[in-house]
Amino acid sequence: xxxxxxxxxxxxxxxxxxxxxxxxxxxxxxxxxxxxxxxxxxxxxxxxxxxxxxxxxxxxxxxxxxxxxxxxxxxxxxxxxxxxxxxxxxxxxxxxxxxxxxxxxxxxxxxxxxxxxxxxxxxxxxxxxxxxxxxxxxxxxxxxxxxxxxxxxxxxxxxxxxxxxxxxxxxxxxxxxxxxxxxxxxxxxxxxxxxxxxxxxxxxxxxxxxxxxxxxxxxxxxxxxxxxxxxxxxxxxxxxxxxxxxxxxxxxxxxxxxxxxxxxxxxxxxxxxxxxxxxxxxxxxxxxxxxxxxxxxxxxxxxxxxxxxxxxxxxxxxxxxxxxxxxxxxxxxxxxxxxxxxxxxxxxxxxxxxxxxxxxxxxxxxxxxxxxxxxxxxxxxxxxxxxxxxxxxxxxxxxxxxxxxxxxxxxxxxxxxxxxxxxxxxxxxxxxxxxxxxxxxxxxxxxxxxxxxxxxxxxxxxxxxxxxxxxxxxxxxxxxxxxxxxxxxxxxxxxxxxxxxxxxxxxxxxxxxxxxxxxxxxxxxxxxxxxxxxxxxxxxxxxxxxxxxxxxxxxxxxxxxxxxxxxxxxxxxxxxxxxxxxxxxxxxxxxxxxxxxxxxxx
Amino acid sequence: xxxxxxxxxxxxxxxxxxxxxxxxxxxxxxxxxxxxxxxxxxxxxxxxxxxxxxxxxxxxxxxxxxxxxxxxxxxxxxxxxxxxxxxxxxxxxxxxxxxxxxxxxxxxxxxxxxxxxxxxxxxxxxxxxxxxxxxxxxxxxxxxxxxxxxxxxxxxxxxxxxxxxxxxxxxxxxxxxxxxxxxxxxxxxxxxxxxxxxxxxxxxxxxxxxxxxxxxxxxxxxxxxxxxxxxxxxxxxxxxxxxxxxxxxxxxxxxxxxxxxxxxxxxxxxxxxxxxxxxxxx
Numbered sequence: 001x002x003x004x005x006x007x008x009x010x011x012x013x014x015x016x017x018x019x020x021x022x023x024x025x026x027x028x029x030x031x032x033x034x035x036x037x038x039x040x041x042x043x044x045x046x047x048x049x050x051x052x053x054x055x056x057x058x059x060x061x062x063x064x065x066x067x068x069x070x071x072x073x074x075x076x077x078x079x080x081x082x083x084x085x086x087x088x089x090x091x092x093x094x095x096x097x098x099x100x101x102x103x104x105x106x107x108x109x110x111x112x113x114x115x116x117x118x119x120x121x122x123x124x125x126x127x128x129x130x131x132x133x134x135x136x137x138x139x140x141x142x143x144x145x146x147x148x149x150x151x152x153x154x155x156x157x158x159x160x161x162x163x164x165x166x167x168x169x170x171x172x173x174x175x176x177x178x179x180x181x182x183x184x185x186x187x188x189x190x191x192x193x194x195x196x197x198x199x200x201x202x203x204x205x206x207x208x209x210x211x212x213x214x215x216x217x218x219x220x221x222x223x224x225x226x227x228x229x230x231x232x233x234x235x236x237x238x239x240x241x242x243x244x245x246x247x248x249x250x251x252x253x254x255x256x257x258x259x260x261x262x263x264x265x266x267x268x269x270x271x272x273x274x275x276x277x278x279x280x281x282x283x284x285x286x287x288x289x290x291x292x293x294x295x296x297x298x299x300x301x302x303x304x305x306x307x308x309x310x311x312x313x314x315x316x317x318x319x320x321x322x323x324x325x326x327x328x329x330x331x332x333x334x335x336x337x338x339x340x341x342x343x344x345x346x347x348x349x350x351x352x353x354x355x356x357x358x359x360x361x362x363x364x365x366x367x368x369x370x371x372x373x374x375x376x377x378x379x380x381x382x383x384x385x386x387x388x389x390x391x392x393x394x395x396x397x398x399x400x401x402x403x404x405x406x407x408x409x410x411x412x413x414x415x416x417x418x419x420x421x422x423x424x425x426x427x428x429x430x431x432x433x434x435x436x437x438x439x440x441x442x443x444x445x446x447x448x449x450x451x452x453x454x455x456x457x458x459x460x461x462x463x464x465x466x467x468x469x470x471x472x473x474x475x476x477x478x479x480x481x482x483x484x485x486x487x488x489x490x491x492x493x494x495x496x497x498x499x500x501x502x503x504x505x506x507x508x509x510x511x512x513x514x515x516x517x518x519x520x521x522x523x524x525x526x527x528x529x530x531x532x533x534x535x536x537x538x539x540x541x542x543x544x545x546x547x548x549x550x551x552x553x554x555x556x557x558x559x560x561x562x563x564x565x566x567x568x569x570x571x572x573x574x575x576x577x578x579x580x581x582x583x584x585x586x587x588x589x590x591x592x593x594x595x596x597x598x599x600x601x602x
Numbered sequence: 603x604x605x606x607x608x609x610x611x612x613x614x615x616x617x618x619x620x621x622x623x624x625x626x627x628x629x630x631x632x633x634x635x636x637x638x639x640x641x642x643x644x645x646x647x648x649x650x651x652x653x654x655x656x657x658x659x660x661x662x663x664x665x666x667x668x669x670x671x672x673x674x675x676x677x678x679x680x681x682x683x684x685x686x687x688x689x690x691x692x693x694x695x696x697x698x699x700x701x702x703x704x705x706x707x708x709x710x711x712x713x714x715x716x717x718x719x720x721x722x723x724x725x726x727x728x729x730x731x732x733x734x735x736x737x738x739x740x741x742x743x744x745x746x747x748x749x750x751x752x753x754x755x756x757x758x759x760x761x762x763x764x765x766x767x768x769x770x771x772x773x774x775x776x777x778x779x780x781x782x783x784x785x786x787x788x789x790x791x792x793x794x795x796x797x798x799x800x801x802x803x804x805x806x807x808x809x810x811x812x813x814x815x816x817x818x819x820x821x822x823x824x825x826x827x828x829x830x831x832x833x834x835x836x837x838x839x840x841x842x843x844x845x846x847x848x849x850x851x852x853x854x855x856x857x858x859x860x861x862x863x864x865x866x867x868x869x870x871x872x873x874x875x876x877x878x879x880x881x882x883x884x
Binding site for chain 1: 767768769771772773774775776777778787790791793
């Protein structure tokens with residue numbers, strides 16, 4: 001085992017200082033004979049925020065659970081100890097001692113705000129529950145404290161909120177309610193396990209800001225567990241990096257970012273900063289794909305199915321083009337309709353209106369045989385590497401199937417082509433005999449790419465192809481896509497919620513919000529001078545790591561003067577409201593309100 | 603092979619397989635060889651106690667009980683297997699068509715199935731038997747029909763959920779026809795729940811056949827089946843309880859074996875079931 005690299009220096013001491021509130025010594029956590037965490041030493045000072053960073057399977061969540069004495073069966077602390085504020089957590093005097101510590105002194109916030117709130121209980125009683133258990137306050141005092149806490153997490157009209165059920169709130173609001181109810185007891189330590197991973201960038205920023213604010217105000221120490229170094233770097237004074245159960249590096253955030261000591265940290269940073277953008281520009285000439293005024297509606301039967309149906313306008317009047325060999329990014333939050341556009345292009349979702357013109361031919365308006373032939377040249381790479389490969393098929397057959405409609409080939413030729421393709425995506429030939437479950441997520445995504453590329457398509461629709469993967473694997477897959485593009489020359493519609501990933505690859509970007517196009521521009525122009533208030537908010541919510549003269553540091557887009565009114569307008573925009581895009585020159589187009597004469601100038 | 607080994611390593615899998623194995627062995631043996639002719643009566647030795655000549659004694663007509671149980675096992679088990687064929691084949695076709703193509707066919711089918719499932723399967727079988735007549739083929743046909751809705755629903759459900767998978771969409775994008783996608787990508791993934799259901803159904807059918815025979819609507823005497831052996835023993839149960847006990851034990855062992863094996867199979871095959879499956883089978 002490698003020793004953790006330590007480089008705390010006196011001048012980077014935190015504001016709180018003093019005795020550590022939490023001390024973990026040589027902690028080892030085992031599941032049966034296998035240890036998932038080995039020899040971890042960590043100390044947390046009062047009021048300090050520590051980021052515990054690592055990829056899936058690194059053991060970071062297990063440490064969080066061990067601190068609460070809540071390891072899932074059959075996990076147990078097999079060596080070492082955890083001391084919290086004078087209590088031996090690994091050897092409590094009684095189970096009662098641990099139970100009292102939880103909730104009162106140590107709070108926990110989970111990743112999934114939907115399942116951590118009880119759906120059958122109103123917010124109020126849920127918040128009061130722990131207070132009744134752990135304090136002697138009267139009902140009125142508890143209620144007052146709850147209202148105060150809800151105000152602290154910046155929720156409006158908290159009185160009304162107490163009488164509502166969790167499903168009435170969005171994910172971000174639920175997570176804020178979670179924070180409020182955990183922080184009500186003013187715990188000395190808060191463990192936040194991927195608290196915002198399920199949320200969109202903008203909401204994520206908001207929730208973490210609030211969490212930091214509340215923790216600082218109450219002097220609570222925080223362990224922020226995350227896979228995303230760029231997100232947590234903003235909040236944490238110190239960072240601890242985990243790799244496969246080992247703590248490989250701890251230090252102040254600035255020192256770790258600027259001068260990482262361990263090879264794994266360097267790799268993690270390299271993956272997070274993603275290097276300099278190197279977009280794939282298209283070839284000149286007629287566009288390969290033209291989507292014209294695409295609208296997609298989802299119809300939902302009303303209750304009882306008797307009184308018609310509600311129509312949800314998932315995509316409204318969206319037009320976009322892709323040049324041959326060009327990588328085009330389609331970005332937006334979840335629910336913005338970005339995936340729906342991709343699905344409508346490959347006919348997985350029916351269109352309500354609009355045309356898709358591929359290579360000069362309007363699909364759907366030509367003969368069925370010809371359309372089928374054209375569609376052979378469009379392939380898809382999906383997000384979820386688990387569900388996108390048939391679990392009952394061997395890898396070789398999965399890849400080979402992409403060539404099924406090429407009648408000029410014999411089965412042996414298809415087989416050989418599949419093996420060559422596997423090598424092209426960086427897998428070995430003998431993987432062909434395996435089943436998908438024997439592969440890792442990154443390997444599976446390579447198989448999905450091989451299946452898409454084996455027929456040499458002209459267009460790949462990549463629907464969040466890396467968002468289910470760890471950062472270091474993400475970087476590998478993106479590099480692979482870029483290399484394969486250079487070899488095969490395909491164009492790609494890259495659908496993503498992550499601005500920095502599309503910045504890496506895409507020559508042009510389309511920003512989508514609530515099913516409408518907000519802005520369209522060449523990537524550098526969009527990052528340098530975003531014109532639409534929504535784009536600005538999206539950019540400012542996405543922190544990123546950049547390499548400067550003094551190593552890596554946290555870079556943020558600080559964009560003054562986001563037009564609050566405009567933003568509220570676009571957030572509340574109803575489907576039938578008019579909107580249009582106006583041209584600012586050089587391919588930069590931006591949405592304006594129906595009645596506006598010009599672009600938002602700032 | 604690995605799969606079978608894993609199955610047998612589970613206690614319920616092993617015990618279930620042993621019990622069911624014993625029943626199947628008895629049935630196969632009963633088809634080709636029995637100690638005595640199970641139909642030949644010997645009125646001089648009625649109600650003989652178990653002994654060296656007749657290990658389980660003789661019944662009210664002096665027929666050898668062991669021979670009748672063995673032949674009865676064959677009759678019951680073969681009816682059990684035969685009854686699986688129609689529901690599994692027809693149910694798979696109907697369920698797959700409904701789940702994959704949806705539309706009016708799906709709605710109509712679900713309506714009919716819901717109506718059918720409102721009645722107990724045995725009641726439907728009883729009604730059909732009254733029309734078809736009480737014989738071996740009548741039993742098979744009536745029970746097939748009674749269990750058709752269960753299979754159809756299970757297949758439809760798994761087809762519905764697997765149709766949502768991205769690999770099914772990937773197949774559509776590749777330009778594969780819907781029928782090809784259904785047969786190559788979707789149905790193989792429905793196999794696991796279908797195998798589990800078939801195992802359980804085999805047990806239900808054994809029980810239902812016995813029940814029908816007991817009511818006099820099953821396999822007509824003198825041909826033995828576990829059900830009608832039990833039924834015939836009914837009149838003499840007070841004085842010769844062994845006559846009723848033995849077929850009862852046979853039915854119980856078969857059912858228990860099927861249920862234990864079915865549980866183990868479900869744990870192994872169905873990743874969504876409560877008790878954790880091993881990762882390799884998913």
